[in-house]
Amino acid sequence: MARIVVTRRLPAGVQPPVGSWVWEGEGPIPHGVLLEQVAEAEGLLCMLTDTIDEELLDAAPRLRVVSQMAVGLDNVDVEACRRRGVAVGHTPDVLTETTADTAFALLAAVVRRIPEGRDLVRSGGWGEWDPELLLGGDLWGTTLGIVGAGRIGSAVARRAAGFGMHLLYTGRRRKPHLEAELGIAYRDLPGLLSESDHVVLSLPLDDDTYHLIDAEALSRMKEGSTLVNVARGGLVDHDALVEALRRGRPARAALDVTEPEPIPPDHPLVGMPNCLIVPHIGSASVRTRRAMAELAVANLVAGLEGRPLPAAAT
Numbered sequence: 001m002a003r004i005v006v007t008r009r010l011p012a013g014v015q016p017p018v019g020s021w022v023w024e025g026e027g028p029i030p031h032g033v034l035l036e037q038v039a040e041a042e043g044l045l046c047m048l049t050d051t052i053d054e055e056l057l058d059a060a061p062r063l064r065v066v067s068q069m070a071v072g073l074d075n076v077d078v079e080a081c082r083r084r085g086v087a088v089g090h091t092p093d094v095l096t097e098t099t100a101d102t103a104f105a106l107l108a109a110v111v112r113r114i115p116e117g118r119d120l121v122r123s124g125g126w127g128e129w130d131p132e133l134l135l136g137g138d139l140w141g142t143t144l145g146i147v148g149a150g151r152i153g154s155a156v157a158r159r160a161a162g163f164g165m166h167l168l169y170t171g172r173r174r175k176p177h178l179e180a181e182l183g184i185a186y187r188d189l190p191g192l193l194s195e196s197d198h199v200v201l202s203l204p205l206d207d208d209t210y211h212l213i214d215a216e217a218l219s220r221m222k223e224g225s226t227l228v229n230v231a232r233g234g235l236v237d238h239d240a241l242v243e244a245l246r247r248g249r250p251a252r253a254a255l256d257v258t259e260p261e262p263i264p265p266d267h268p269l270v271g272m273p274n275c276l277i278v279p280h281i282g283s284a285s286v287r288t289r290r291a292m293a294e295l296a297v298a299n300l301v302a303g304l305e306g307r308p309l310p311a312a313a314t
């Protein structure tokens with residue numbers, strides 16, 4: 001039994017601490033295997049596909065640090081860890097810009113109907129030039145609403161400012177500094193949804209935000225509008241989204257995250273031309289995944305040595 005358990009091979013070039021046991025199988029570690037492996041573990045480096053709950057903590061009585069290679073911690077019972085004196089680390093900051101790039105790429109792709117254009121070319125359906133072919137929306141001169149203007153949401157807002165977009169945000173707290181820096185205006189969620197041409201979700205999933213975007217919220221969105229989710233699938237009621245996209249409000253959606261993951265290929269959203277789904281690749285650049293792994297290892301080592309973690313869960 002190992003003192004350190006790592007639930008997935010780390011990106012090339014990043015070494016787990018000497019003596020770590022690393023799951024080398026295909027895909028995420030089966031939960032039963034994880035429960036066995038942590039019996040003697042003092043440190044655990046985990047992924048967002050692992051469930052770190054009371055059951056796991058009971059199975060790991062010697063655990064002192066949980067270091068997750070992701071920023072979102074909805075799969076980790078942080079409170080339960082805290083009660084047991086187990087430090088929890090994650091990987092904020094290092095993935096902010098890459099995830100904002102992804103959010104913007106998804107937004108631009110669906111607004112300008114890029115995936116539909118590619119499908120048309122591939123299917124041999126590209127005929128003579130047509131003045132009405134694949135008319136979409138615009139980025140410039142439109143209003144972007146950001147739900148959750150944390151690190152990632154703010155980085156999305158900075159990109160949007162460069163595209164000449166008007167900016168709105170909503171969140172638990174108002175951010176006067178951000179308002180001054182970006183000229184971004186605060187709205188409550190209903191106000192943001194009804195005024196925005198495009199909405200980006202970049203907030204954590206928890207009990208308060210589960211299905212935040214439900215049928216009622218979707219019904220407030222403008223005709224022709226766009227919904228982008230780069231946070232967690234559980235923020236959106238997917239059945240309600242199917243209905244809403246059929247009605248055209250919103251007109252389009254782009255999802256980096258779904259509920260569940262993977263989304264079954266026969267799910268109605270997968271086949272809809274106005275819905276772009278990619279497989280949770282928000283932070284998936286070579287450089288950023290490496291930085292995330294390095295930070296996760298640094299958090300793990302600090303926790304094992306009883307030092308403050310470089311990036312502790314707050």
Ligand code: GLV
Pocket residue numbers: 048069070071072073095231282283
């Ligand atoms: C990825 O979704 C993360 O939370 O880092």
Ligand code: GLV
Pocket residue numbers: 071092093096149150151152153202203
């Ligand atoms: C995540 O890092 C966020 O604060 O948006």
